[in-house]
Amino acid sequence: MTPTDYVSEFVYEKYIWPALERGDKIVTIDTRQIHDALDAAYSQSFIGAVLGSMHFRNTYRVSLESAEFAGTETYTFRLDVGRAMLT
Secondary structure (H helix, E strand, O other), X not given: OOHHHHHHHXXXXXXXXHHHHHOOOEEEXXXXXXXXXXXXXXXXXXXXXXXXXXXXXXXXXXXXXXXXXXXXXXXXXXXXXXXXXXX
């Protein structure tokens, strides 16, 4: 498994899937939280590159709503429960 795949799957399993199960319409993910949860194995900029990629959005069927870069990088995704839960 590549580092990109590892980070992508981690984010999906820990953030996106639980939000889908709750029926949330959006989820906001902070790269610092991912960085810390993965024991600093990957840089925040690498995590941000993964979250900002079209590959991530297409794989997990989410839409990037916004990305903030003030202080920390946060990515907000719009969730389409029907489509994203098919992954």
